[in-house]
Amino acid sequence: MDVQLKRGLLEAAVLSAVGRGETYGYQIIKDLQPYIVIAEPTLYPILRRLEADDLLTVRAAEHNGRLRKYYAVTPKGEQRLQTFRTEWAQMQKIGEFILQEVSHD
Amino acid sequence: MTKRDFLGALRAALSGLPPEETERTLTFYSESIDDRIEDGSTEKEAVAAMGSVQDAAAQCLSVVSLPKLVREKVRPRRKLRAWEIVLLVLGTPAWLPLTAAAAVMVLAVYLVMWSIVVTLFMIELSFVLLAFSGVFGTVYFAVQHFSPQALLSLGGAFVFAGVAVFGFFLCNASIKGCVFAGKRFSLGVKRLFVGKERAA
Numbered sequence: 027m028d029v030q031l032k033r034g035l036l037e038a039a040v041l042s043a044v045g046r047g048e049t050y051g052y053q054i055i056k057d058l059q060p061y062i063v064i065a066e067p068t069l070y071p072i073l074r075r076l077e078a079d080d081l082l083t084v085r086a087a088e089h090n091g092r093l094r095k096y097y098a099v100t101p102k103g104e105q106r107l108q109t110f111r112t113e114w115a116q117m118q119k120i121g122e123f124i125l126q127e128v129s130h131d
Numbered sequence: 132m133t134k135r136d137f138l139g140a141l142r143a144a145l146s147g148l149p150p151e152e153t154e155r156t157l158t159f160y161s162e163s164i165d166d167r168i169e170d171g172s173t174e175k176e177a178v179a180a181m182g183s184v185q186d187a188a189a190q191c192l193s194v195v196s197l198p199k200l201v202r203e204k205v206r207p208r209r210k211l212r213a214w215e216i217v218l219l220v221l222g223t224p225a226w227l228p229l230t231a232a233a234a235v236m237v238l239a240v241y242l243v244m245w246s247i248v249v250t251l252f253m254i255e256l257s258f259v260l261l262a263f264s265g266v267f268g269t270v271y272f273a274v275q276h277f278s279p280q281a282l283l284s285l286g287g288a289f290v291f292a293g294v295a296v297f298g299f300f301l302c303n304a305s306i307k308g309c310v311f312a313g314k315r316f317s318l319g320v321k322r323l324f325v326g327k328e329r330a331a
Contacts, residue, residue, distance in 0.1 A: 051159065052166035066163045067182045067190045070156070074194045090169065094162055 036064065038110045040072050044082050045099040045107050054097075073097065081106055134164050137178045144188035147325035148195060149203045156191045192321050200324040240316060244309050251305050255298040262291035 039062065043054045051069060058064060076082050081103035086093045099107075132140075138157055145153045160181055167177035181187060211219075219226075265288025272281035 050166065051163050052170065056170075065180060065182050066160060067186045070159055070187070071190050071194050092162075092165060093158075094166070095158070 036062070036068070037072050037076060038107070040069065041076055041081055041099065041103055041107055042110075044076075044097045045104065048096050048098045050094055050096050076103070132175070132178050134161070134174055134178055137164070137181060137184065140184045141187055144184055145191060145325060147200070147204065148191070149199060152191065152195055152199075156187070160187060188325075189318065192318060192325065195321070197317065197321055200321055204324050237320060241313060244312055244316075248302070248305050248309050251298070251302050255295060255302050258291050258295040258298055262288050262295055265289075265291055 039058055040054055043049060043057045046057075049057070051066065051073070055064060055066070055069060073082075077084055077097075079102075080100060082097050082099050084095050084097055086095055088094075138161055141160060142153060142157060145156060164174070164177045164181065167180055168174060172180070265284050265286075268284030269281050269288060272278075272284055
């Protein structure tokens with residue numbers, strides 16, 4: 027699959043996971059696992075980029091005697107998710123068309 | 132590999148990065164390992180799930196911009212004394228052209244790569260134009276009842292069109308290759324600034 031397309035999708039997926047409620051790295055990986063398996067090295071740059079783009083915030087909180095980073099979505103991030111949802115309908119249609127071609131071969 | 136070994140190796144691979152970046156990355160991986168252990172994995176499994184140290188380092192590098200790396204490299208570790216500042220200023224004719232030359236060389240690599248792509252497209256365009264001129268030639272000669280020349284033009288048109296079709300795929304591949312090579316080159320240049328163990 028086109029690398030750029032996959033990366034964009036992954037970023038949206040991670041943002042969506044964070045959008046469901048404040049969460050942390052490993053929880054995001056677990057949430058995504060039934061849909062796509064990613065590991066920490068893939069997640070790290072995605073989280074960094076999302077934070078740099080102001081789509082989520084990070085805070086450190088204590089958990090079991092150690093510090094853990096929690097990610098939460100920003101209003102701008104919510105907007106981005108909304109945009110994705112409206113664009114997804116269009117993307118699905120395109121996908122339908124592409125799949126049609128394959129089955130007729 | 133133990134958690135300590137993994138983090139130690141990662142720290143070494145990231146040496147040269149601004150300290151905040153290194154700490155950020157290490158904290159992320161340390162937390163991730165702890166989270167997995169808490170969830171039931173053994174330390175070995177948790178560390179293995181992190182992937183290779185090189186991969187983790189490369190992913191971190193991709194987030195840090197090259198200018199930031201350069202700035203960190205030249206950042207003075209302690210306050211400069213007066214004579215050092217004077218020397219730096221006086222030495223400008225020496226280090227400034229060298230630094231500029233290095234920057235220009237990096238840009239030159241990108242320029243060369245993309246000029247290859249542009250050249251390929253120019254060649255492709257010329258074949259397309261040749262194919263068209265072959266078609267016009269065929270019509271021109273056919274109208275004049277110059278059959279051999281018309282056939283030659285037609286044959287030529289087909290040949291050039293064929294090459295142009297092949298060339299089109301080559302041009303597309305060259306763009307992809309250029310983008311890929313550009314990314315690898317950028318990562319390679321970044322690696323020059325990172326990963327060398329500082330003498331204690």
